[in-house]
Amino acid sequence: MDGSCNHYSISLSSVWLTCFCFCFIFVSAELHRFEHPVKADGSLSFFVIGDWGRKGAYNQSQVALQMGKVGEKLSIDFVVSTGDNFYEKGLASPYDPVFKDSFTKIYTANSLKKQWYSVLGNHDYRGDVQAQLSPILRRIDSRWLCLRSFIVKTEIVEFFFIDTTPFVDQYFQNPKHQKFDWRGVIPRKKYLRRVLKDLRSALRESVANWKIVIGHHPIRSIGHHGETKELIMQLLPILEANNVDMYINGHDHCLEHLSSITSQLQFFTSGGGSKAWKGDFHYLDGDEMKFYYDGQGFMSVELTATDAKIVFHDVFGKVLHSLDLSKQPYTAM
Template sequence: MASFSTRDSKTIFFFFGLRAACLSLCLVGSVAELQRFEHPPKADGSLSFLVVGDWGRRGLYNQSQVALQMGLIGEKAEIDFVISTGDNFYEDGLTGVDDPAFNESFSNIYTAPGLNKQWYNVLGNHDYRGDAEAQLSPVLRTIDKRWLCLRSFIVNAEIVDFFFVDTTPFVDDYFTNPKNHTYDWRGVTPREDYLSNLLKDVDSALKDSSAKWKIVVGHHTIKSAGHHGVTQELVTQLLPILKANNIDFYVNGHDHCLEHISDTHSEINFFTSGGGSKAWRGDIKWWSPEELKLYYDGQGFMSIQMTKASADIAFYDVFGNVLHKWSLSKHLRSATNRTFTYA
């Protein structure tokens, strides 16, 4: 399980009941300094975890079957934690901390011993359609100790730093063309200030990181051949920061598929793990074969096993079959960090 960082007393206060100060974790009109957590690797220095997204459907659309395979792979790989890439509860998030959907879509589904680990979760656009702050509340942690959901935060795991980024507020359509949906923007407005401060904090945290690996996790796609495709707001605003700070992987959900896309203009690899339940068969857009390493339009999840020197990625379908394997050996890269102006 995660341990508290002595470098950030606010993190400790959060878990010991100062709900009034930390329920939102993002102050209205600005972004507080990113919360930091520590999750040490195994004794041999390795780290193993699963990634799943777009799952919360009370076991339907093969969610339970995906959970079964996650439990089997999780136990075999002796995972340290699970990452959720958002859209945790369909269709419209949670109604509050007492919503039975929390148990029906999470606690009662991911019951395997191999999944009895810390879960690090971000919010997706469907989560923002409900009571978004309910998922951030420490009350849920008293219901299921595995649950940890914040807007944006950092997990330090010695060999790798994870940067979880709240991507939903970047998308213009949710504000200008909500299509009869209501979004919970408490803690986000005024939007321009929120995004400006978030980008500054992410850039600063990436620059300060001395970890061998840097992984950024968000809900929305940056590169995707799936239904939603490219999120242009992230390409314009977030991607230049990721490139300048030499991150290794960007991991997301949002498109209900499994993908691995490389980048011919940088060393970033983009992984979509949005197959936790309902998938979109045959919904694919053309993408350069030079970059598209995997596109699978069904349910499943991914695993990552890491050491200081290497990372091994595998994608699994709903039956536990391996769809795609890929490995990367770590080498030193030199690049000059660029300075950005935040609107």
């Protein structure tokens, strides 16, 4: 087995439509929505995996194996990727063999042959961003869907996928050190205003019983990168004002759960898809920290209209941490 698993315990085009098994709804020039069906009993189950694309190395293949086994038991409906999909510098083109070597040839279990909803990470921005957004990839592997920001709607939950990399100041401060593909982002301030405006409007209009926001960078984390101050200032107030239940991210190569002490918001990091950072964390005092694991693994979520079960699994499929949430069904005023 490759890599260490030691840990510290405490308008889309009509071509696109032919590739998807779900319904697309056009909302505006900037925001896209997709509908995903729930199971016959009204429930939904899915995986969250981040920071994975290393051609199977650093236990990526082993994590994929366990995802396949657990996915069969849970009969998952789809997979969420929290970004840094392809290392070290994203994809060079839509025909880059890294796509097949790190995705198609790795996640081969029948239970994982479902839709993958993906956001971009900072490493993805270091390659050809347009490649990951290209319909060509969906012709190569129909599971793939990656957009900058978008919404997935079901009968019981709405998922709001947010492009967080352009929020981080340091990526713009030393462009000679690391080059990023900012096409579609510049001018930056205008882009960020639009992202926040679209998210705020969508959250306000949502009547879903569960609201889950997904981005690459953490808002709160004790991992290597820690909290993202730009998201604390600009994104967090919007989430709290609109009663978001979960914020899920990657970026830190670990699994963790923090619970807000000022709102119902739960923070989950699932960035253990391949390379992990053993022992690289920051202590946190108080009641926010619920779980931290610095090895590889993934996260599963089972949802009904009123109940949620979140589970973190390690590289062997072992359950490391679980959380049960419940809430009353949404009723319109």
